[in-house]
Each structure stands twice: as C-alpha cells, then as structure tokens.
Amino acid sequence: MKMDTRFGKFGGMFVPETLMPALEELEGAYVRLKDDEGFKKELGGLLSDYAGRPTPLYFARNLSRKYGCRIYLKREDLVHTGAHKINNTLGQGLLAKYMGKTRLIAETGAGQHGVATAVVGALLGIKTCVFMGVEDIERQKLNVFRMKLCGAEVVPVASGAGTLKDAVNEALRDWIGNVRNTYYVLGSVVGPHPYPMIVRDFQRVIGEETKKQIMKVEGRCPNAIVACVGGGSNSIGMFFEFLSDDVKLYGVEAAGLGMDTNKHGASLCKGEPGILHGSLSYILQDKDGQINEAYSISAGLDYPGVGPEHSALKDSGRVEYVGITDKEALSAFKELSVLEGIIPALESAHAVAYAFKVAEKMKKDDVIVVNLSGRGDKDMEHVMKVVK
C-alpha cells in the first residue's frame, strides 16, 4: 500500500488474501483519479446536474423560535434518491467505470445506499447487485421496489439477524468470488482501507458546502454541529471540514431501547475495539469477540461497528458521541414534521433529537447545524405501525 492505512491505531486491512490485490488496485486507481481533471469534472457535473447539489442550508425558523437559538438544517434529504448516500455512489460508480469494472455490488441496510447504487448503475450502464438482510427487506419494501425498478438485482440475506451486518458479510463473500470484474461499492466509511478514506472524501462535499453557506449567512462557524452515526459517512462528511475549527461536534448513535439494554447500535458509546469487516474500530462484541447484533428502529443505524476514523475521533476527544433512543428519535421525527413540514429519515431524526437537547443549553445567538442526512419517505410504512 502506498498510503497510511490507519487513523491512529484504528483502521487497517483485515481481509482474506484474495481481496488484497483488489484493495491495492482500488487504492492505486483512487490515487490516480482523485486529482484527475476529467474525473473531477465528470463527478462535479453529475453531483450538480444529476444529484442536485449544492443542497440548501435551511434556517429552521420555527424550531429556532421554540428552542431560542439559531438552528440550521443541511438538507441532504433534498438530494436525488433522498439521502446523502448518492454523493458516495456517484463517486465510486465513476471509479468503477474508469477502472473498467463491469459489475457493481453493494450492501444496504435502510435501502438508501442500495437505491443510490442502483440509480448509479442505471446511469452508468453497469449491472448492479444489492445485498440486503431479510429483516430490512421487510422494513424497507419501498426501497426494494425502487432498486428493482432501476434494474438492480436485490439478493435477500437470511443469515444472522438479516440486517446490515449480514448484508456486508454476503457482499464481501460475493466480492471474494468475483473480484476480477466486480467493484464493491461500500456504502459507509467502514471496511478495509482504502474505503474509509474514499467514502469520506466523496462525502466531504457536505461539510464543504455547509461551511461556505454558514459563513455567508452568519459570517462565522456554528457553535455546534450534530449528525447521526451508523457506519458514520454523513457525519464524517459533515465534520471533516470543521475538525480544526472551534466547533462542538456531536455524533449521535442509536440508543435503541436504551443504552443499558442490549438493544442498541451504539458501537462508540458502548463497544470496545475489535475487528469487523476489515478494520479495527469500536464494535459491539461479547467476551470472546463474537459480534453482537445491533438494534435500532432505523435500519440505517443498526450496525455493530463504526468507521475507524470515528474511533480515532472518539479517543482523541475531538467529537463527542452520544445516544438517542427509538422513542426520542420518533418524537423528534414528529416534531420536525409538525413544526417545519420536513419529514426526516428515522436515522436523521436521531440527530434532530440530540440537537434539541443541545439547543436547550444554547444562547439566543448561538448557531447549531444539524445534518439532515435523509428524508423520511422510506420510513412511512414502518412509522405508521408505531405512531398512531
């Protein structure tokens, strides 16, 4: 490898030998293409004309009035396919195209990354296969249909709890068997090097836009930024640009039924360092190192691991990681809908819920930015069952 594969002690490349040459090839291609004018121009064009970037930074007037500070929402929910995932899949899809790969595979939890990969597969004319846990297929029927509509094959994964972790396992197994012609579009800042770096770089656009936008309207950085953390791609994409600024950064994990239960997805708050899906990071595990099942009402947050860069940011203390329960997230989901007419994804509702807690301690002129990473359309059916 030409680059450093670690974030502090975290990260690395813990994969079977069969995949190592593919990761070397990917790193090489990425290093070659990331500053290539043609690649950058094509990606930039697609991000604006296909995906609809830049997304607005919206001053949430009613929330701000209620909480007595200035609350802004970064509207990733307005981007094509309804979540930030498209920033990454456009980037990786183009990488695959430039590398001459003829097949895309992806894992998906909430289905957002699956949809974002399926549309890019359709756009670029590359055959796409998405692995999805059977439990998530049940929770996210609409997204399954969207993927199929765009011509992708959706492969149900029944092993384990039938959720995101199991979908990643199956995608990795497929890749091991088809590594020569297949590009694995990993959906978050997890997995072996170089994925955590590549996915972060494709998501950095969120924070870069936000900084320009907030400087324009407020003339300064916000006091605090809040984003939800499953694998951690929307949050690292938002945080990265602000790491050396005087801004409080909060990463919100799924506390599920409560941090003291075993039903949550809080790898950073409650996990320990370990190796899952190719990298060393905080993970939920038992005393032997068997991986525990994560839980959250939101399919995008119930993952027992987290991106290695977040683990490093936790240990350094630069980012504060906290938890929000299902109940708190649902309440924020409703409040944002009622007060602003914006229906967030359940994942993003976790960030909104924690932003409310932060806002209560803020002064009138203090500024909070919440990364509204996705919209709630995909969650309607599921939420209807729990919200009367």
Add this chain to the structure above:
Amino acid sequence: MKEKLFVPFVVVGDPDYDTSKKIIMKMIDEGADMLELGFAFSDPIADGPTIQLADKRALDNGGCVDSSFKMIKEIKGYSKIPVSLLVYSNLVYKRGIDKFYADASDAGVDYVLVADVPVEEAGPFVEAAKKYGVDAVFIVAQTTTSSRMSLILREVCGYVYLVSVLGVTGARSGVSDSTLELVRKVKRETKIPVLVGFGVSEPAHARKLVSAGADGVIVGSAIVKIIERNLSDKEKMVEEIGEFVRGMKDAVCGNF
C-alpha cells in the same frame, strides 16, 4: 513432508462438544495426517454457507474459545497429530494477541492461520506466534500477485495454505487448470510444504493436486456436509466421516 498429507477440517464444537470430539478422534483413527480445526465465529466472511452453519451450530451449543482450546488439549492427549488452527482475527484480538498464542501453544497447536490477517497486518500476530513456538501460516490465493507472493513466502512458517478457488469455502465440482498452475508456481518458489484447500471435496481433486506437486489437501465443507446431513443420527455421522476420510487418505497416498 515426505509423504502426501490428507488434512480434514472441522469446526471445533460442531455440532456439539462431545460429538465433535468423537468426529475428530475418528478422523485420526482413519488416517488423517494433520488436522485443520476452525474456531467458530459469528461473521466468517471467508466461508461459504456450509461452514457458516457449522459455526452457528457450534456457537448455539455453547462453543467458545475456552472450550475449543480445551478440546484441542484433549485431542493432543489422544494423539500427537499436528494441529493447525483456522481462526478469525477478532477472536485473537479480543483475547489479547499474546494470550491467544500462549493458550494455543499450551493446548498443543502447531500452526495458526488467521483467515482475515494478510501479511500487511500480521506483525503482532507473527511476533506472538514466534514467541510461543507456533508457526504462522499464510494464504496464497488465485489473485495473489508475484510481488505479494514473495512477501508472503518471506513471512510464512510451517506450510503455505494455497486457496484453490476464487471464492469462499465450499465444495466445488472440479479443480481448475489455473489452480494446478498456481501449485506448480508456488512449489518452484519455496521449499515450504504447500497444502491446498477451499473447494477440494473429492478423491479425484486430491489426486490431481498432489500430482501437480501439492504436499497435501485440506478438505472442509465436504466433511461438514456429512455432519449437516446426519444431525439426527450421530453414530452414522461419525461412521460416514470415517469412511470419507479413509477414501480421501487413499487418494492422497496413491492407494487407488
């Protein structure tokens, strides 16, 4: 290694502790030259569905790292047969890399292969292996480039685990020419024995591979399938595995 080796693989504790021990002893009795033993893991990404289910059975029946080491100790008390451990990195990392290799050595383990630790990440694993006199085994795969192969052959101890298929573990219908070519290539470049695994499931596969120069074959999924098929009749399970091992051993040794 003078003669060709037949190396059966099972997951320790599959389907349960006592039956697993009987299976392993039977394989020794029927002529296994060495054992490849897997420690059950919740997320075995290098394994196909057959071994995944074996891992699950072992874990569901209370299998854990402590009990797996205990069984190896008991097996080593029964026979001096060499034992190679196949394990995923988090089980090693969580126990503490040093402690894991100390315990492996204490149980009588001869070789350890960590399935998801390539040479780039192997530093602390190899260090602990050396400290406790255990050989650190590495994989050479179909995709391994020449430059990576020399890196691997520099680090590897005991034997080279040559993965015969592009893919995860599981029985396959044949052995490809590219596998035979890879065997010849590795044999040209190292004096360390080469054992071939993944996808080897029939005597005919074994004969082809040893003819190409492999020092032996490792067979896992085909044996684990016998366990899977006979969960309701454990005596038959053990007998059938015994017969299978005898047939494979004959094929490997040229008694056919």
